[in-house]
Amino acid sequence: MSYEKVSREEDYNKWYQNLVVNADLAEHSAVRGCMVIKPYGYAIWEKMQAQLDRMFKATGHSNAYFPLFVPKSLFEAEEKNAEGFAKECAVVTHYRLKTNPDDKSKLMVDPEARLEEELIVRPTSEAIIWSTYKNWIQSYRDLPILVNQWANVVRWEMRTRLFLRTAEFLWQEGHTAHASKEEAIQETVQMLDVYSEFAETFMAIPVIKGVKTENERFAGAEDTYCIEGLMQDGKALQMGTSHFLGQNFAKAFDVKFTTQQGVQEYVWATSWGVSTRLMGALIMCHSDDDGLVLPPNLAPIQVVIVPIYKGSDQLIKIDEVANKIKNELELVGISVKYDNRDTQKPGWKFAEYELKGVPIRLSIGPRDLENGTIELARRDTREKEVLQQTDLTGKIQNLLKQIQENLYLKAETFRDNNITAVNTWDEFKEVLNTKGGFISAHWDGTSETEETIKQETKATIRCIPLNQKAEIGKCVFSGKPSNGRVLFAKAY
Amino acid sequence: MSYEKVSREEDYNKWYQNLVVNADLAEHSAVRGCMVIKPYGYAIWEKMQAQLDRMFKATGHSNAYFPLFVPKSLFEAEEKNAEGFAKECAVVTHYRLKTNPDDKSKLMVDPEARLEEELIVRPTSEAIIWSTYKNWIQSYRDLPILVNQWANVVRWEMRTRLFLRTAEFLWQEGHTAHASKEEAIQETVQMLDVYSEFAETFMAIPVIKGVKTENERFAGAEDTYCIEGLMQDGKALQMGTSHFLGQNFAKAFDVKFTTQQGVQEYVWATSWGVSTRLMGALIMCHSDDDGLVLPPNLAPIQVVIVPIYKGSDQLIKIDEVANKIKNELELVGISVKYDNRDTQKPGWKFAEYELKGVPIRLSIGPRDLENGTIELARRDTREKEVLQQTDLTGKIQNLLKQIQENLYLKAETFRDNNITAVNTWDEFKEVLNTKGGFISAHWDGTSETEETIKQETKATIRCIPLNQKAEIGKCVFSGKPSNGRVLFAKAY
Numbered sequence: 005m006s007y008e009k010v011s012r013e014e015d016y017n018k019w020y021q022n023l024v025v026n027a028d029l030a031e032h033s034a035v036r037g038c039m040v041i042k043p044y045g046y047a048i049w050e051k052m053q054a055q056l057d058r059m060f061k062a063t064g065h066s067n068a069y070f071p072l073f074v075p076k077s078l079f080e081a082e083e084k085n086a087e088g089f090a091k092e093c094a095v096v097t098h099y100r101l102k103t104n105p106d107d108k109s110k111l112m113v114d115p116e117a118r119l120e121e122e123l124i125v126r127p128t129s130e131a132i133i134w135s136t137y138k139n140w141i142q143s144y145r146d147l148p149i150l151v152n153q154w155a156n157v158v159r160w161e162m163r164t165r166l167f168l169r170t171a172e173f174l175w176q177e178g179h180t181a182h183a184s185k186e187e188a189i190q191e192t193v194q195m196l197d198v199y200s201e202f203a204e205t206f207m208a209i210p211v212i213k214g215v216k217t218e219n220e221r222f223a224g225a226e227d228t229y230c231i232e233g234l235m236q237d238g239k240a241l242q243m244g245t246s247h248f249l250g251q252n253f254a255k256a257f258d259v260k261f262t263t264q265q266g267v268q269e270y271v272w273a274t275s276w277g278v279s280t281r282l283m284g285a286l287i288m289c290h291s292d293d294d295g296l297v298l299p300p301n302l303a304p305i306q307v308v309i310v311p312i313y314k315g316s317d318q319l320i321k322i323d324e325v326a327n328k329i330k331n332e333l334e335l336v337g338i339s340v341k342y343d344n345r346d347t348q349k350p351g352w353k354f355a356e357y358e359l360k361g362v363p364i365r366l367s368i369g370p371r372d373l374e375n376g377t378i379e380l381a382r383r384d385t386r387e388k389e390v391l392q393q394t395d396l397t398g399k400i401q402n403l404l405k406q407i408q409e410n411l412y413l414k415a416e417t418f419r420d421n422n423i424t425a426v427n428t429w430d431e432f433k434e435v436l437n438t439k440g441g442f443i444s445a446h447w448d449g450t451s452e453t454e455e456t457i458k459q460e461t462k463a464t465i466r467c468i469p470l471n472q473k474a475e476i477g478k479c480v481f482s483g484k485p486s487n488g489r490v491l492f493a494k495a496y
Numbered sequence: 497m498s499y500e501k502v503s504r505e506e507d508y509n510k511w512y513q514n515l516v517v518n519a520d521l522a523e524h525s526a527v528r529g530c531m532v533i534k535p536y537g538y539a540i541w542e543k544m545q546a547q548l549d550r551m552f553k554a555t556g557h558s559n560a561y562f563p564l565f566v567p568k569s570l571f572e573a574e575e576k577n578a579e580g581f582a583k584e585c586a587v588v589t590h591y592r593l594k595t596n597p598d599d600k601s602k603l604m605v606d607p608e609a610r611l612e613e614e615l616i617v618r619p620t621s622e623a624i625i626w627s628t629y630k631n632w633i634q635s636y637r638d639l640p641i642l643v644n645q646w647a648n649v650v651r652w653e654m655r656t657r658l659f660l661r662t663a664e665f666l667w668q669e670g671h672t673a674h675a676s677k678e679e680a681i682q683e684t685v686q687m688l689d690v691y692s693e694f695a696e697t698f699m700a701i702p703v704i705k706g707v708k709t710e711n712e713r714f715a716g717a718e719d720t721y722c723i724e725g726l727m728q729d730g731k732a733l734q735m736g737t738s739h740f741l742g743q744n745f746a747k748a749f750d751v752k753f754t755t756q757q758g759v760q761e762y763v764w765a766t767s768w769g770v771s772t773r774l775m776g777a778l779i780m781c782h783s784d785d786d787g788l789v790l791p792p793n794l795a796p797i798q799v800v801i802v803p804i805y806k807g808s809d810q811l812i813k814i815d816e817v818a819n820k821i822k823n824e825l826e827l828v829g830i831s832v833k834y835d836n837r838d839t840q841k842p843g844w845k846f847a848e849y850e851l852k853g854v855p856i857r858l859s860i861g862p863r864d865l866e867n868g869t870i871e872l873a874r875r876d877t878r879e880k881e882v883l884q885q886t887d888l889t890g891k892i893q894n895l896l897k898q899i900q901e902n903l904y905l906k907a908e909t910f911r912d913n914n915i916t917a918v919n920t921w922d923e924f925k926e927v928l929n930t931k932g933g934f935i936s937a938h939w940d941g942t943s944e945t946e947e948t949i950k951q952e953t954k955a956t957i958r959c960i961p962l963n964q965k966a967e968i969g970k971c972v973f974s975g976k977p978s979n980g981r982v983l984f985a986k987a988y
Contacts, residue, residue, distance in 0.1 A: 066535035
């Protein structure tokens with residue numbers, strides 16, 4: 005538990021990096037740019053996965069699995085997609101090692117085992133999946149196809165940051181095929197809504213739903229819908245994307261279907277994904293200088309019980325009370341850890357579970373035994389209260405709900421206070437440099453203006469909000485006419 | 497539903513291959529040796545995963561995630577392990593593609609983006625995990641580490657078969673670290689027991705628990721424990737392995753801990769895994785010439801209801817009854833599909849769900865509406881009976897249990913009838929060629945004899961059974977003395 009503590013104010017990036025490592029969430033591996041997700045971090049990811057998976061299935065999707073590798077000729081078939089990912093592809097060129105003749109204890113790549121065609125480690129799976137769908141789709145009866153995949157993907161990155169940007173990451177990618185444009189767009193929007201509901205209800209992070217500009221669109225998409233969250237340092241984080249792919253992949257892989265009227269048409273596509281990046285959002289949105297703050301709906305341990313005792317006689321009595329409480333809480337589905345290890349002191353345990361973001365801590369000491377009481381501490385507000393041991397279950401159920409709501413409201417207030425409407429270029433730069441957050445401003449709709457603003461300020465258009473109001477105005481940069489405000493921010 | 501039907505007797509391999517494809521379980525992909533696991537096949541794998549995961553957690557394990565890539569220098573650190581896998585490694589050598597100057601629509605590997613050190617796509621993760629554990633372990637207090645990973649791995653294979661042998665496959669790999677040899681061996685055996693319980697109780701496949709000979713041992717292990725099942729064609733299939741790794745990986749990666757007595761010692765290791773290969777075992781053990789036969793405990797759809805009707809008036813009435821039954825069954829946790837699609841006829845649906853191995857089929861026609869009855873058909877025995885619609889739930893719950901047991905007993909009888917004790921080399925060859933199955937025979941304990949037998953007959957020692965009886969005898973091949981019988985078989 006001895007580790008370098010850095011506050012958010014001192015150095016936000018270092019605070020984040022330290023927190024991820026010290027709370028046992030993840031660490032850098034021996035492989036450049038790749039992370040190890042440690043058991044505690046993975047337990048949070050498993051809770052996310054389970055909930056998202058339920059939501060995908062409730063909206064009619066099934067899981068499947070497609071190959072890790074994409075042959076180069078398939079990879080390059082959809083040109084924009086290929087171009088978009090070409091610079092960050094890990095490429096398999098050989099399929100065998102052999103003993104190094106110069107040093108028998110070493111291995112070397114066997115030059116005779118060169119692949120005829122190189123294999124790309126999937127950065128995303130549209131190409132391999134649409135080359136497969138070609139054989140699955142003949143008629144309108146075969147549509148829609150509603151498939152999701154949980155997988156690892158690789159995008160070579162020079163500058164990496166745990167969870168937020170790593171060469172290998174875990175994600176889910178939905179890939180659907182439809183008979184009509186309308187149905188495909190409906191699916192794209194539906195999945196954006198699923199992501200938004202997940203972010204707000206489970207991660208307790210308020211998000212803005214919007215559409216990306218052409219510059220920020222997924223390579224190969226007609227339209228990219230996104231949810232954007234705001235972190236405590238005023239930077240935006242794209243938390244999920246849902247793409248309307250039009251007929252681009254159907255055309256690239258020649259996937260046609262016979263309509264009810266007997267006509268041959270190209271199939272319409274969507275894809276949508278969220279990744280272990282969400283872990284980064286979860287950590288950065290709620291945590292404080294003492295460690296992680298987890299929303300109860302995603303906390304692997306919702307309640308921890310710590311005994312405070314001298315000698316084993318006291319511990320035996322506390323064990324009895326604690327285990328009874330644990331059982332009662334578990335009966336209603338609350339996950340509880342009773343930490344009666346004798347290798348660590350209560351103070352150490354208090355700090356440890358604060359660091360790990362456990363929403364509620366209960367502690368029981370000798371006086372509590374006498375009085376039939378228990379001390380409860382909330383991780384989010386740090387409030388403490390002494391409660392009777394009876395009727396604890398209902399109170400804790402309510403409190404977990406309250407904590408979940410409180411985290412959301414706190415994040416929402418912060419987010420709302422950090423959306424600033426500006427009307428001049430000076431204001432824009434001033435707000436961006438002093439306050440940060442989302443800047444709501446008029447934009448002339450051109451990629452050139454967007455690009456110049458990015459060059460000058462590092463701010464990008466995070467999205468054109470779905471709830472954008474029609475409002476005649478002038479572009480904050482060029483002064484040209486605009487029909488509505490878009491959201492700018494610096495982003496992860 | 498028009499597909500080439502081949503019986504097991506005609507061509508067992510073709511029967512298997514057709515079944516996997518026609519029942520929508522998996523198919524070959526555009527990537528040599530890699531498969532696509534289709535939604536129905538993946539749904540079965542998900543049920544396996546969920547149950548195994550519960551069993552791993554119940555025995556104290558947590559999940560984590562380690563990198564897909566292993567730098568060559570780490571890969572070669574444990575020499576035997578490296579040597580064992582060197583010939584089947586996919587190797588990443590480059591991290592970027594660029595536009596092909598000779599054809600702007602194509603991409604090529606960018607020769608300037610060559611990695612300084614090649615990365616091996618993990619064939620197994622001992623190396624990357626033990627290089628990580630080195631930083632996690634200082635003292636006996638850090639032990640044991642009980643971690644499992646669900647992941648994809650790649651072992652380049654020239655001859656592949658869906659599920660049974662593919663270049664990429666999905667698996668879980670447990671990697672544990674212990675303070676003592678005894679504890680590590682205990683863990684190895686415990687996980688073998690978990691696998692065996694899973695195979696017998698969920699897959700309805702009886703297995704023999706045993707230890708591999710040195711020849712068949714996992715590269716880098718001190719001892720490999722295994723469970724072996726018997727398929728309908730008389731070949732054995734290794735269904736899971738649990739390795740006692742001794743201190744081999746601790747020594748290769750210099751992983752030491754301070755004991756309670758303050759002494760520095762190398763850590764003891766185990767690893768254990770099962771893969772999508774289990775899907776192959778499940779299919780081959782129970783299925784028949786009409787398709788898949790699934791044990792209820794792993795069937796994604798346990799009960800299918802098919803309406804038999806003329807006109808929408810009848811269908812509306814049947815819908816009402818069917819949905820009521822569906823709801824009642826779902827209330828007790830039975831998964832039910834009501835297939836009232838009007839695009840297919842009942843006969844087509846009957847064949848379809850037989851092919852897909854749904855354990856129980858219910859059908860409701862106009863006469864059933866009049867009589868308050870329903871027709872039930874078992875997939876395993878093909879028995880049909882007409883039941884009253886009332887009290888159906890309890891009967892179906894019992895029947896699902898009976899089917900599960902029946903499949904196990906049938907497989908057990910077959911297996912037991914196909915373990916043949918032989919005492920001469922002629923008998924050995926005779927039984928192997930005519931009857932197949934496990935051959936229980938004396939063996940002199942030498943790798944040479946084992947190797948010669950393999951060369952001459954293709955039979956290998958599947959295992960030295962854990963329940964081997966001490967019995968003085970003579971090696972069936974060499975005539976040299978032996979202390980007990982081992983199990984030979986041809987194997988997948």
